[in-house]
Amino acid sequence: MSDVIVIGAGVVGAACAYYAAAAGMDVTVLDRGPVAGGTTGAGEGNVLVSDKEPGPELDLALLSNRLWRELAGHGGFEFEAKGGLVVAETEEIQRQLVALAGKQGVEHTVVPADRLRGYEPHLADDLAGGVYYPQDAQVQPMLAAAQLLRHGAESFGRGTLRLRTGVTVTGFLREDGPSEGGRVTGVRTDHGDIIGGAVVNAAGTWGGEIAAMAGVELPVLPRRGFILVTEPLAEPLIRHKVYTAAYVTNVASDSADLETSAVVEGTPAGSVLIGASRERVGFDRTTSIPVLRRLAAQATALFPVLRDKRVIRSYCGFRPYCPDHLPVIGEDPRVPGLLHACGHEGAGIGLAPATGYLLAQLLGGEGTDLDLTPFSPGRFA
Known part of the structure; x- marks a missing residue:
């Protein structure tokens, strides 16, 4: 049993897994394809503050910009502070x-x-x-996702991170049965059931499809x-x-x-x-x-x-x-135990570290450094 199951091995899912493992959690990352095989692998690697209007997304971008620079200190991927x-x-x-x-x-x-x-x-x-x-910068997104997963697996002697590619999620497990209401307790896959204390939907462009499996709508x-x-x-x-x-x-x-x-x-x-x-x-x-x-x-x-x-x-x-141009970050009030980290549009690579960092705080029962209300999945209820 894992503390956290992350659906999606793109850069956002990798960041969620990295920070959760660094906080001492046992994490399993699932993806039906390879690491960075979806939107991440088709991105330029933008880490931008210049294109954000004042407000919650710019605050998220500034936090992420700082975190990217910290992560670059570990090495292993291209980070260009080019401006x-x-x-x-x-x-x-x-x-x-x-x-x-x-x-x-x-x-x-x-x-x-x-x-x-x-x-x-x-x-x-x-x-x-x-x-x-x-402050604008660029990363090589595929290398960045791979290195976050690698460093998360090392986890500084605290949590653990397991990566399973080629595994397709087909549904959710719930306290009251696979298709009933109640707290999410894991996922169903084409390789069998996997139990977890919480599930993070980091499936990027396919985040709406994952949410639909849990019976909720995300307009991604x-x-x-x-x-x-x-x-x-x-x-x-x-x-x-x-x-x-x-x-x-x-x-x-x-x-x-x-x-x-x-x-x-x-x-x-x-x-x-x-x-x-x-x-x-x-x-x-x-x-x-x-x-x-x-x-x-x-x-x-x-x-x-x-x-x-x-x-x-x-x-x-x-x-x-997403129609309001803000990502979806946080626990879904309609499905306890299901958290979302998707809907970043073209800013996902830039915003990935802050997304993962804040979700790890949420999973650990801490207060978050930024108010997640503007990004709440409940805004689509």
């Missing part, structure tokens, strides 16, 4: 960016148009300015996005994470239609990652050539130097979208 540069195409957009940065209250530098090249020498010359956020929907990857470049051309102001607008949008914005950054391997697109088309993985063309056009408009570079591949993933 983020948000750029404006017009003077009016620049005024809006500066106003948002002032409301956020986080460390930033307003960058006039004539100083943009000091940050990014290869930027287009028709931009109106930008705002630089030194897939929001598809594509990323282009260039050939490895001989020398780094892009120093920071760079994106246009439209990215902030798209993150906050409720539209199901296609939305794209230029997001460009380099990697330690030399390739450049180009995004970002958003659209709600269910779990359709069909490659959309028009979307890829639009992303390429936006990237080369921002960095003309990329026009003669080759794209070697593209990939897509599904962000776990």
Whole structure:
């Protein structure tokens, strides 16, 4: 019997397991696929504060930013404290960016148009300015998830962490029987029943399906996005994470239609990652050539130097979208013993450590460092 069963071996599930094990709990992590085989493996690795409106998600992002930097001290995965540069195409957009940065209250530098090249020498010359956020960073998400699970398994001589991949959860065990009401006491899987004191739903985009097995609704929907990857470049051309102001607008949008914005950054391997697109088309993985063309056009408009570079591949993933753009974190008041850690949309990698840290506090019966009320699963009841 485990103290905690975590459903999902993506970066959020890995963070939940890591912090629970570090707190002395016995943890079992289940995933029907490999580690980071879902949304995590299709992410860029954003660790951002720059794209958050003032409020609970920004508070969560700031806590997570600190925790990522602590975790990076353990080593084993790529963490780049590169900073983020948000750029404006017009003077009016620049005024809006500066106003948002002032409301956020986080460390930033307003960058006039004539100083943009000091940050990014290869930027287009028709931009109106930008705002630089030194706290923005990037991790390699698959390595990060794997290392969190590995370090959690070491658990500093306290709890334990067991990882079981290739195991599909098919239902929940309850005090009054497999399909009755009462406290959750474990899960049913295609490899047999597993008993646990609590169950954490960290299934990402599939978190709504897991919740439905327990008889509750979580409106988590897939929001598809594509990323282009260039050939490895001989020398780094892009120093920071760079994106246009439209990215902030798209993150906050409720539209199901296609939305794209230029997001460009380099990697330690030399390739450049180009995004970002958003659209709600269910779990359709069909490659959309028009979307890829639009992303390429936006990237080369921002960095003309990329026009003669080759794209070697593209990939897509599904962000776990919630209608109010806040993740679902905490115990479900409708199902005692079931906790949720999903619905982070495109911010899951950045927000993973704080999510895991706060859930471990909750599981341990402690007060949490942040108020989890805005993220409560009960808000959908």
